Amino acid sequence: MSTNGLESWAVDLAEVGAVYPFQGWEFAMTVVGVIFWLGWHRIQYVRESAHLDEAAKAVDKDKIMKSVERY
Amino acid sequence: MDGNLNALTTVFTEFYYWVTVVFMFLIHVGFCMYEVGASRRRNHMHTLMKNVMIIPLVTVTFFFFGWWIYFAFPNFFPGMGGIGFEAAASYTPWSENMGTHLGDHITGVFWAAFLLFSWTAASIVSGSVIERIRSSALWLHAVMIGSVWWIIDAAWGWHWDGWMVKALGYHDAYASGVIHAIAGGYALGVIMVLGPRLGKFAKDGTPRDIPPHNPWMLAIGIFLIYTGFWGFYAACNVPIIAPEVIGGQIVGTTWTGTNIYLAPTTLSAITFNFLMSLSGGLMAAYVVSKGDAFWTFSGGLAGVIAASAGNDLYHPIQAMLIGALNVVIVYKLHYWIERRFKLDDAVGAVAVHGYSGIVGLVIAGFALWGQPSSPYEGYATINPIGQIIGALIMFGLLGFLPGWVLAKMQAAAGVLRIPEAVELQGLDYAENHAYEDALAKVIEAEKAHLGSK
Numbered sequence: 001m002s003t004n005g006l007e008s009w010a011v012d013l014a015e016v017g018a019v020y021p022f023q024g025w026e027f028a029m030t031v032v033g034v035i036f037w038l039g040w041h042r043i044q045y046v047r048e049s050a051h052l053d054e055a056a057k058a059v060d061k062d063k064i065m066k067s068v069e070r071y
Numbered sequence: 072m073d074g075n076l077n078a079l080t081t082v083f084t085e086f087y088y089w090v091t092v093v094f095m096f097l098i099h100v101g102f103c104m105y106e107v108g109a110s111r112r113r114n115h116m117h118t119l120m121k122n123v124m125i126i127p128l129v130t131v132t133f134f135f136f137g138w139w140i141y142f143a144f145p146n147f148f149p150g151m152g153g154i155g156f157e158a159a160a161s162y163t164p165w166s167e168n169m170g171t172h173l174g175d176h177i178t179g180v181f182w183a184a185f186l187l188f189s190w191t192a193a194s195i196v197s198g199s200v201i202e203r204i205r206s207s208a209l210w211l212h213a214v215m216i217g218s219v220w221w222i223i224d225a226a227w228g229w230h231w232d233g234w235m236v237k238a239l240g241y242h243d244a245y246a247s248g249v250i251h252a253i254a255g256g257y258a259l260g261v262i263m264v265l266g267p268r269l270g271k272f273a274k275d276g277t278p279r280d281i282p283p284h285n286p287w288m289l290a291i292g293i294f295l296i297y298t299g300f301w302g303f304y305a306a307c308n309v310p311i312i313a314p315e316v317i318g319g320q321i322v323g324t325t326w327t328g329t330n331i332y333l334a335p336t337t338l339s340a341i342t343f344n345f346l347m348s349l350s351g352g353l354m355a356a357y358v359v360s361k362g363d364a365f366w367t368f369s370g371g372l373a374g375v376i377a378a379s380a381g382n383d384l385y386h387p388i389q390a391m392l393i394g395a396l397n398v399v400i401v402y403k404l405h406y407w408i409e410r411r412f413k414l415d416d417a418v419g420a421v422a423v424h425g426y427s428g429i430v431g432l433v434i435a436g437f438a439l440w441g442q443p444s445s446p447y448e449g450y451a452t453i454n455p456i457g458q459i460i461g462a463l464i465m466f467g468l469l470g471f472l473p474g475w476v477l478a479k480m481q482a483a484a485g486v487l488r489i490p491e492a493v494e495l496q497g498l499d500y501a502e503n504h505a506y507e508d509a510l511a512k513v514i515e516a517e518k519a520h521l522g523s524k
Contacts, residue, residue, distance in 0.1 A: 034135055045486075
C-alpha cells in the first residue's frame with residue numbers, strides 16, 4: 001500500500017514521473033484549491049467592511065487630530 | 072534525461088532559474104520597504120500587509136490559471152489562430168507536470184520565475200494607491216494584473232511564438248513593456264478612479280508634496296529592487312541551449328544563451344547594459360531633480376526600465392544614454408500630468424514604470440530597426456511602428472483599460488476607497504490607538520508608583 005504507487009526506490013528513474021500522493025485526483029484538488037482561494041476573498045472582504053464601518057462610525061476628533069499630527 | 076551532458080544541462084538550467092527566483096524575492100522586499108517608507112506612520116501596517124498578501128494571492132492564482140494562459144494565448148488574437156489548448160495542456164493545474172515529477176526539472180522553476188514577475192506587476196500597482204484603497208479592492212486588482220493581464224501580454228509579446236513577435240516584430244527582451252508599461256498603465260487606470268489622498272491638492276488645484284516619512288527606508292528599498300531586478304534580467308534568459316533544440320535559422324553547433332525569444336545573447340552583454348542604463352538613469356535623475364533623493368533613486372530604476380526592451384542588443388553607452396534621456400522625459404511628464412489631471416501617484420510608479428516602458432519600447436523600435444526579432448523564419452523584423460503599436464497594447468489595451476474598468480466597477484459598488492474618517496485617522500488606527508492607550512496606562516501606573524514612595 002502506497003499513496004503514490006512507489007513502495008521502494010528499486011526502480012529505473014527513467015521510468016518514474018509524478019511521485020505525489022493521490023494521483024488521478026488532480027482536478028478535484030484544483031476545485032478544492034479554487035474554493036479555498038475564493039473563500040478567502042469572501043472572508044477578508046466581509047471582515048474588512050465591518051472593520052471600516054465601525055471605524056467610520058467611531059469618530060473621535062481628538063484621536064483623529066493626534067493621528068494627523070503623527071504624520 | 073538521457074546521457075550525462077543532457078542531465079548536467081538540465082540540472083544547471085533548473086538551478087539557474089532557482090537562483091534567479093531567490094534574487095527576485097528581493098524585488099518584493101524592496102517594494103514593501105519603499106511603500107512603507109513612503110507612507111505616513113498611521114498607515115504602516117496596512118501598507119505593508121497590502122503588499123505582502125499580494126504574494127500568496129498571485130501565487131495561487133498563477134498556479135490555477137496564470138501559467139496556463141502563457142502557453143495557451145500566444146496566438147489568441149483575431150486572425151492569429153485562437154487558444155492553444157494542446158500546447159498548454161501540460162500547464163493546467165491538474166497536469167502531472169505541475170507537481171512533484173522526477174521527469175520534469177524545469178516547469179516548477181520556470182513557473183516560479185514568471186510568478187515573481189507577476190508579483191512585481193501587482194506590486195507596482197500597489198505603490199500608487201497607498202493610504203486610501205481598500206485592501207480587498209487592491210487584492211482583486213493584484214490577481215487581475217498578476218495572473219491575467221500581464222501574462223496575456225507575455226503570451227502575445229514575450230513568447231517565441233507570440234503573435235506580436237511574429238506579426239509586429241515586437242522586441243522587449245527585458246520587459247520594458249510586458250511588465251513595466253502594462254503595470255504603469257494599470258496603475259494609472261486605477262488612480263484615475265480612486266482619486267488623490269486627502270490634502271494632496273490645494274483648493275486651487277496646486278499639488279502638494281506628501282513627503283515620505285522615512286527616506287532611508289526608501290533608499291534601502293530601492294537598492295533591494297535594483298538587486299532583484301538584476302536577478303530578473305538573468306531570469307529572462309535561457310542560460311544554455313543548442314541550435315538544434317531551438318530549431319530556427321541558426322546554423323552550426325555552437326551552444327548559446329538566449330533571450331526569451333530564443334534569440335542569442337549573453338549574460339555578459341546584459342550585465343554591461345543593466346549597469347550602464349542604471350548609471351545613466353541615476354545621473355540624469357540627479358541633475359533633472361536637482362539632487363532630490365526620491366527621484367534620483369527612482370531614476371536609476373527608470374533608466375534600466377527604458378533600456379530593457381533592447382538591452383540584449385544595445386552597446387553599453389547606448390544603454391546609458393537611453394536610460395538618461397528617458398528619465399528627463401518621464402520626470403517632466405510626471406509633474407505635467409499630476410498638475411493637469413490632478414492625479415496622485417504616491418510613489419511615481421506610473422512615470423517610473425509606465426512612461427519609461429513606453430519610451431523604452433519606442434526607442435528600441437528606432438535603435439534596433441531592421442534587426443531580427445526572432446531566430447525563426449518569417450517573423451517581422453524589429454521596427455518603430457511595431458514597437459509603438461506594442462506600447463499602446465501594453466500600456467493602454469492590457470494595462471490602463473482593465474484597471475480603469477475594474478476600478479469603476481468597484482467604485483460604483485462602493486468597495487474601492489476607504490471612508491474619509493478612516494483615511495484621516497489612519498488605516499492602522501486600531502493598532503495605533505491600542506498602542507497609545509497601552510502607553511498611557513503604563514506611564515500612569517509608573518507615575519502612581521513613584522508618587523506612592
